[in-house]
Every structure is written in C-alpha cells, then in structure tokens.
C-alpha cells in the first residue's frame with residue numbers, strides 16, 4: 001500500500017480498469033499526450049495507445065454522445081469533461097439521453113458510461129472554472145452522481161462507476177486533487193455507489209458535507225472539540241444522487257441537530273434535498289431547526305481572491321454555523 | 329451507369345427481381361401501417377401519430393443493405409419503413425401507436441416513432457432533434473477500435489442538420505474516418521418552416537468540408553437511394569463516412585397534432601403526390617415485368633389483411649399497469 005493523492009488515485013483507478021477490461025477507454029480534451037490539464041490521465045496514452053485514450057475534438061455534446069454510442073456497442077467509456085463548467089453543452093446527452101436509455105426502452109438498453117468532471121472553486125478559476133454543478137444533475141432519475149473526497153474512496157468508487165451498467169457522473173473537487181495523500185490499496189477493490197461514510201463520530205451535532213468543504217468541516221470539528229467540547233458527527237454522502245438516506249438519517253436522529261455545508265449556491269442545492277429528507281424523516285428527533293450553509297446566490301466564485309473568499313464558506317463561517325447549532 | 333449498358337437499373341446495382349419485390353413489400357407495408365395509425369387516431373384509439381408517408385423509398389433504399397442485429401441503426405421518428413424492414417412487425421408498431429404494455433419500443437413509455445429493438449440493433453430513439461448523431465459516431469468508433477466491419481446508419485430530417493450535434497458528429501466522423509452513413513431525409517419542411525428558412529447552401533455539399541463524400545439523391549427513387557448507400561450501409565467495402573441527402577417530401581401533416589393548411593398549399597401536396605415513391609416504383613416493376621397490376625393488387629390485399637389483423641390484435645392487447653410507470657430507472661449489475 002502506498003500513499004496517494006486524490007489525483008493519483010483516480011489516475012491509477014483508470015489504468016487498472018483499462019488493464020483488466022479491454023472495453024474500457026477514455027475520451028476527452030487533452031487526455032492523450034498531455035495527460036489532461038490536471039494530469040489525471042498522464043501516461044495512459046503511452047500505455048494503451050491513441051485508440052483507447054482518445055483526444056476528442058472540443059465538443060462536449062459529442063464527447064458524451066460518442067461515449068453513449070460506444071457503450072451501446074459493447075465499450076465502457078470514461079468521458080472527461082475538462083472543467084465541470086463546460087458540461088452544459090453535453091447536458092442534453094447526459095440528462096435526456098444517457099439517463100433515460102434504460103427507462104425509455106423499458107429496460108432493453110442501458111448506458112454504462114462514466115463522465116468525469118473536475119468542479120469547485122479554486123483560486124484563479126473565476127466564474128467559468130469554479131462552479132459546483134452537482135445540483136443541475138441531482139434531479140435526474142437514471143443518472144448517478146458521485147463526489148468522493150478522499151483518495152481511497154475515489155479510486156474504489158471510480159471502479160464501481162466504470163463497472164456500473166448505468167451512467168455515472170463522477171465529480172472531482174479541484175482543490176482536493178493534491179490536498180492530501182492517504183493509503184490507497186494496491187489490490188482490486190470497489191467502494192460501492194450509494195453509501196455515505198461517517199468520518200467522525202460525535203453526539204452533539206451532525207454535519208453533512210463533501211468536496212473541499214468536507215476538509216474544512218473536519219478541521220473545524222476538531223477545533224470545536226478541543227475549544228468547546230462540542231463533538232460533531234461528520235457524514236460525507238459520497239454519492240449525491242441517489243442519496244444514502246439511511247446513514248444520513250441515522251446520524252440526524254442520533255444527534256438531533258443537523259447542518260449541511262456545501263460550496264454550491266444554496267438555493268436549489270443538494271443541501272436543500274438532504275435537509276428536506278431530514279426535516280421530514282427525523283422531525284421527532286430534532287432539537288433544532290435543520291440548518292444549511294452554502295455559497296450566496298450569485299452566479300459563481302469570482303476571480304479576484306477577496307471576492308472568491310467571500311463566496312466560498314470558510315472555516316470561520318462554518319465554525320459559527322456549527323456553534324450556533326450546538327448551542328441552539 | 330454506362331450509357332451503353334443495356335441492363336436494367338437494378339441489374340446494374342446487382343439486385344434481383346426478388347430484391348425488388350422485397351423493397352416494394354417493405355415500402356407498401358409501411359404505408360399501410362402508417363395509414364392505419366391515422367385511422368386509429370381518428371377513432372380516438374391513438375393519441376398521436378407521426379408519419380413516414382412519402383419517405384418510404386429513402387428509408388428502404390438506405391436500410392436495404394444492412395445486416396440486422398450486426399450493423400446499427402439510429403432511426404428518427406419517421407423511419408417506420410426501416411424498422412419494419414429490419415424485423416419489427418406491424419402489430420408491434422401498432423402496439424406502440426396505441427401505447428400498449430407490449431410495445432417493444434418502450435412499453436408504452438414513449439410516443440410512437442421512438443423506436444427501439446435491442447436484438448435488431450435499433451438504438452432507442454428520443455425526441456430531441458439531432459442527439460442521435462454523436463451517439464452514432466461513438467457506435468461506429470467502437471467497431472473501428474475493435475477492428476470490426478460493422479456500419480452505423482443514422483437518420484434525421486433536414487432540420488436536424490441545423491444544430492450543433494450534427495456538425496460535431498460530422499467532424500468527428502471525418503477525423504476518425506468512421507464507418508457511419510448519415511442519411512438526411514430532406515422532406516422540405518420542419519413542421520411549418522420551409523427548407524429555405526432552414527438550410528444554408530447544400531446539406532450534401534457540407535460533407536466536403538468535413539473531408540468525406542456527400543451525395544444528393546432523389547429520395548423518391550428507392551434505387552437511387554440504394555445506390556448511394558450501397559457498399560456503405562452494408563459494410564461490404566464501405567469504409568469511412570458518407571453523407572446522403574435524400575430529397576423527399578412529407579405527404580402528411582407534421583403529426584396528428586398539426587394542421588398543415590396553415591402553411592402550405594394543397595396544390596403543392598398534390599404535385600408531390602404525383603411523385604409518390606410507391607406508385608413510381610410500381611411503374612418500374614411493371615416495366616421490367618417483375619410485378620403486373622394483378623400481382624400488385626394481390627400483394628396489397630395481403631398487406632391490408634395483415635395490417636387489419638395486426639391492428640385488431642394490438643387493439644385487444646392490454647394497456648400498461650399504472651405501476652409500470654415506476655420503472656425500470658436503473659439497470660442492475
């Protein structure tokens with residue numbers, strides 16, 4: 001077992017799946033010789049050739065549409081969208097096509113594709129290299145949306161996504177790519193889609209979060225424990241659609257105090273759906289109103305640092321929200 | 329064709345009399361099933377009809393060389409003559425028209441014309457115009473990656489060439505020399521919008537810019553379309569991409585929800601009816617002695633009886649159960 005960053009773990013997951021299954025291939029912009037703008041696919045074209053690691057023309061609808069057509073004809077494609085912000089031209093192919101193949105054909109066809117997309121605010125990203133795009137896709141039955149945060153989870157979930165007979169949107173927060181390294185198993189393993197993970201056990205409040213926010217939440221949780229004796233239970237959905245309601249509800253019922261922290265614009269976010277589930281199903285266990293923290297409802301994180309920092313919930317805001325909930 | 333070639337047109341194309349009769353049968357069958365759909369619509373038994381009438385020659389000509397279950401078809405909503413040719417039955421089509429549980433395309437989930445047949449490699453179609461083109465290139469790419477000789481036929485109307493998906497797919501097919509035939513059935517209208525407000529220049533001519541051949545053919549002539557598609561959609565000696573623009577005409581309104589008197593003259597339709605691809609082909613068949621008037625009547629009577637029986641049987645088939653609406657959303661591993 002070696003320690004790997006999220007980025008390395010994903011790259012390794014891709015390589016292993018391509019080695020063990022000839023039908024797995026990659027298409028996307030700059031994925032070939034360059035190894036992707038973030039270097040996730042580095043070295044893969046050398047190993048597997050230009051036919052299986054294909055530099056696609058700059059046309060996102062084509063990239064996803066061709067992935068669908070490849071899957072129809074026996075392949076297991078992984079399509080890379082260079083930045084989540086540019087997934088919009090492929091929206092039709094993802095939402096109206098891939099996600100509906102199975103239902104609309106009464107189960108005759110399925111669409112085993114994986115769409116990888118880096119998302120989230122990063123310094124210097126500006127309005128179009130920063131967006132949290134998950135909410136656009138989390139009311140699309142037929143599609144699975146996953147957003148792992150830790151390297152070992154990401155590798156195992158990527159394998160699950162590639163082997164899944166349904167379309168999976170695989171979101172990678174750019175700021176978590178190289179943030180930390182952890183032990184990542186060398187042997188073949190899967191982390192199932194649809195299962196949340198409890199990162200920290202606590203009795204006082206529950207905080208659900210994912211992506212870069214999750215790292216901040218975990219840091220703040222340690223601080224609150226030391227400074228105030230507040231023990232937060234921290235839950236990562238890992239799969240954003242369909243949600244693991246059971247794990248989330250179990251924690252909400254245990255602590256009776258519930259907060260969701262996301263980097264996305266708050267209104268209409270995944271946090272809203274999680275909150276609705278808890279508000280309804282855990283009502284009788286709750287000792288405080290369900291709370292949410294997210295980005296303000298402005299289009300996206302701006303380019304200049306002071307404005308970006310105002311957009312993304314930071315440790316101070318998260319701590320305030322967690323304390324407010326704990327003291328409620 | 330060589331001017332001195334004394335052989336009949338179909339002989340030059342390597343087609344036998346039997347081939348021609350099969351083509352004729354498929355075209356006429358599609359017409360009769362289509363007509364039956366309109367009757368069912370007027371009887372209140374079919375909420376929506378979208379028609380193939382006028383386009384049967386373009387469809388049968390293009391699909392004729394395909395190997396069902398090996399090559400892939402991405403049809404659009406008017407391609408009834410193709411799906412019938414490849415092996416769907418009139419009863420199956422009418423089950424779909426009446427939204428019955430046994431509808432093989434979708435189990436009553438989709439409007440008629442949204443074809444699907446896994447065993448025939450007819451890929452599930454939807455309503456957004458143009459989405460099928462990128463998908464078709466991916467399917468062709470899979471053949472190429474594996475070194476197989478399969479071919480993909482993808483179809484749409486002339487308006488489907490206005491959006492990005494068509495151009496993205498044409499470009500990709502050209503870059504990778506993919507085994508895909510783009511068949512554009514240019515029927516002069518997109519609902520009410522005439523071709524002149526839809527198409528700049530020539531559709532067929534655009535292929536040149538993408539680096540592969542494009543041909544414009546008389547879409548009312550089944551042999552002309554077959555000739556253009558032959559050796560391409562058959563996979564035998566085809567190779568790279570081809571674009572075929574078949575000039576045809578939509579004889580009916582856009583759909584059962586459309587009143588085309590708002591935007592086109594009756595005289596125009598009447599003039600096109602004289603070019604109806606089915607009687608036209610029948611004249612050829614009579615000329616070459618393959619099908620005389622009597623035999624034609626006999627074929628038609630057989631088809632009418634088959635369609636009437638299919639309709640009766642489809643009508644009796646049960647509707648879906650309400651809870652059928654709840655799945656299947658995800659495929660199991």
Ligand SMILES: Cc1ncc(C[n+]2csc(CCOP(=O)(O)OP(=O)(O)O)c2C)c(N)n1
Pocket residue numbers: 406455456457484485486487488489515517518519578582
């Ligand atoms: C993306 C999209 N926009 C609009 C429509 C509504 N619509 C359905 S068919 C059609 C006209 C299509 O014309 P054409 O491609 O020429 O095919 P035809 O119906 O003439 O065979 C329109 C506007 C649609 N189905 N999809």
Ligand SMILES: [Mg+2]
Pocket residue numbers: 485486487513514515516517518519
């Ligand atoms: Mg048209």
